[in-house]
Amino acid sequence: MRAPSAGAAAEVAKGDVVPAGGSHQRSVLDLLDEGVIVLDTRGRLLQANDAASLILGFNPETDLVAWGAYREQAGPDSWPAVLRTGHAIRDTPLEVDRPDGTRVALLLSCSPLRDPEGAISGFVQSFRDVTGQADEHRRLAATEDRLREAHEVARLSSWEWAPDTGVVSIFHALSGEKSSPGARATLDELLEATPPEERQGTRDDLEGMVRGESDGSVRRSRREYAAGSAWLETRTRAVRDGDGRLLCVRGTTQDVTEQELSRRETVHARDFFQATLDSLAAHIAVLDDDGEILLTNRAWADFADANGSRPIGLGENYLAACDAAVGDEPATRAAAGLRAILSGSEAEFSMEYPRHSPTVDRWFALRVARFDGHGDARVVVSHEDMTERHRAEDQVAMQAALLDEVDVAVIATDGEGLVTHWNQGAERLHGWTFAEVVGKNAVELVSPPGAGEAEDFSGDLRREGQRRGEFTARRKDGSTFPAFVQGRLMGDGRSRGAIWVLVDISERVASERALVAAGNFMRAIADSMGEGLFTIDTEGRLIYMNDAGADLLGWTSADLLGRVMAPVIHSRLPDGPDLAFADCPIMRARRDRRTVRVDDDVFTHRDGGLIPVAYTASPFETDEGIEGCVVVFKDIAERKAQEERLKLEAGTLAWIGRIRSALAEDRFVLHAQPIVELRTGEVVQHELLLRMREADGELVGPAAFLGVAEEYGLIGDIDRWVIGRGAEIAATGLPVQINLSAHSIGDQSVLSHIERSIEQCGAEPSHIVFEITETAIVADAQAARVFAERLRSIGCRLALDDFGTGYGGFTYLKQLPVDCLKIDIEFVRDLATNLSSRHVVEAVVALARGFKLQTVAEGVEDAGTLELLGELGVDLAQGYHIARPGPLEPRDPPTRGGTTRE
């Protein structure tokens, strides 16, 4: 029979008033398995049963210390809470320490004791020892925790679906899942948590299991959560009974995000690795420890043997393929090397081998390397086409051999400037062998001691990476020579070396010096020439001009250097040909590549004056391909002047003959120009003007022959003829004015001739006015005075012609018996427009009046001038406006408007 529980005792105590104490009650209480303690309203112990002592490990009734400790541990949650609330408490878990140090788990209940009035009179505490259950609970809780933790660690949710009930039991849910452990859901609810695109597939899987078509499935999907996305893998497994009937379907959903990402990384890395391999030109294969090909790149896949054999591929054994190539020496060596790698005796193996085709030689390099990392060891085999490198090496070798044949020094140095390479050309140029210079400072070797050129070169090379130029190099025997060197840094970082190429330029320097010397010599010759010399290029630009040329043209070389010479040497005369500069003789000489000589051309001086020149233009072409033209010219102005003089003299001599002939043949004629009196408008005189009739009847004016006549002593004869003829005309009663030359003024015989002519003709002397120029009078005033006085005594009159144009000083008029002043045309022509001319005419008139002389204005060409002359008081006037000179018959007086050819 089972002992009554403390709860039962409390139930009794609840409804009935049970006084404290009583042996009956105690015996009952001692029968209970549960500990029972009766307390008063103050919590003082009244009674405790044996079970309480047993459970607590001490007798509460006797061990007051332990009892006090128990009361503290029981705390306010026991009888104080009941006292406070008035309600019992049930199965409150409590752990207390026993005096022996052990710990006991209790389920504590406490009920109030009431008196008949219902007031609380005490309390009954009952408790069960649930230490074993607590341990079991803890183990279960720990197990549950571990299970939960495992689920959490594994990111796993688990569920079970019972197809007969359709209920899904959730054992564990992932964070973020809507379901929670212990929850139950329908299948639709479970599928609702599945991504829409997978729901039907999952439903099909389950239904397939129900139908017995499958016993499980695996699905992986991506789900989006608020916190992000995750990859989940759902595995389902059908649980069947012995008859194969489906009992349930258990499923787990695991968060495989990391795995998925890792898988994707692996795939990406693998693809990247494959793409990297495929990008390589070399033919690469990865082998396992047995030589089986695990991986190849695209180049390997495309690789074909020179004989067209099929390349071995994935899954095939490369080592076996090498062994199978019997008689193929490279394959045999490759196999041996691969075995050494596979066995671990070697880490790397490489070799070069030929694979020549009938049309082209090809070279390949085989490299085999082992790498050990995570996982199985692997061997990498690569074949690289070395054909181009072989060809480049062959070419370099050939070039090096060529360089060794010519005198070009090729010197290589390391980063410290020490010689690492010294070709045969360097040996020949400098005299040292490679063995003597290797490891020595190149700058100290090739440059003379103390010279800074090489150091400067090295410094520039380090700064700029390359350097070229000329410097003085040294030989082993100490002699030096001019050299041209070009250097370039090679490599990078701290291991930069340099390579120098050096050429002996002694011959070139000597040639240049000779050329300069020759140029100086030629320049000295050119500058010593009296003729001008200049050279121009194909465009006509000045290259050089000597001093004589500069003097003749008025330009310096600096002025014209580089300038197109057209403005200077291509002068166009108004009556010359209109040639373009490119077609002028000098440019044509260069263009046609032939020497041209021109005896009469014109250059232009700097001041614009034209220089008559004669020149020779010769084309030239230098060794450097410079083309141009050399022109040697001289000023022929003197020659041309002499030619003009000769021509003039010839002309003059001709005129002398013509004058003499005219005199002898009486071919001079006198034309007359009327002179009118301004006051009356009547013609009062005629000026006789000389003409010469040529043999052909053509009339020639005096300007053409009078100068020659005066120079060659014929003027006196002409004057005499004019005097005679004029006297004849005057004898007809016509007052005339006759021009006499300055020569006649000093010739006494002329005066005699005048007297004779007048007497012979019977002319009235007062009808004859002799004109002599003011200039002639001023030239010999004394002779003029004598002449004038003699004329006055004869009865003739004297007029001063071209009056006002002398050089000033009219005082001679006081001593000279002049009758008339003829105002020069210079002052009459612009009388109406030039106030100065008017003032001169006024002054002449005033002077004439002062000396009681007549005034005649010459060269009246318009009515306004004629009128103005009258206003100014001029006495007489002549000019084209009045009448032109015309032939005059001796007995016929001339009329107005008579004309003749002037």
Place this chain on the structure above:
Amino acid sequence: MNEEDTIAGGRDGPTPLDQEQAAADLDQSVADREQALADVDQAAIERNQADLADERESANPGDFASSVKFTQRQADLDYCQARSDARQDQIDQAQAGGDQRQELLDDQQRARERPRASAPLSARVLEAETQVRGRDAARRAKNARHRAQQALRRAEAAELRAQALLGRR
């Protein structure tokens, strides 16, 4: 002799002094005309020089053909200027001579007029004529000073042209 006789000269007409003065007046008028013509020529030279300067300023400095033409035109203008300067020097010298001559004539005229100064009318006329001669003399002196200054300017300009020519060489 009455005042008219003494004023207007002798009964026989112009005196030698009058003739001399008339000749001097003609010389002066010719000289004035020469000066006027010289002034026109000088104005033309200066105008051409200014035009050349403007063309030079607006021309392309790298155009050698234009540079040559400018140089030649400048040389021509320099030559014309030198001729004009020489002509002006001659005119100035002639004018200086004419001024001296006029001074001499004025002195002779004053000497001739002195005896007539006692007559009131003659005195007034003579005084007026003296004042005129005085003003003319002052004008001549002023013109002579101006001519001297212009001659100095022409000489300086000629020196500059010569230096410029040397500099171009």
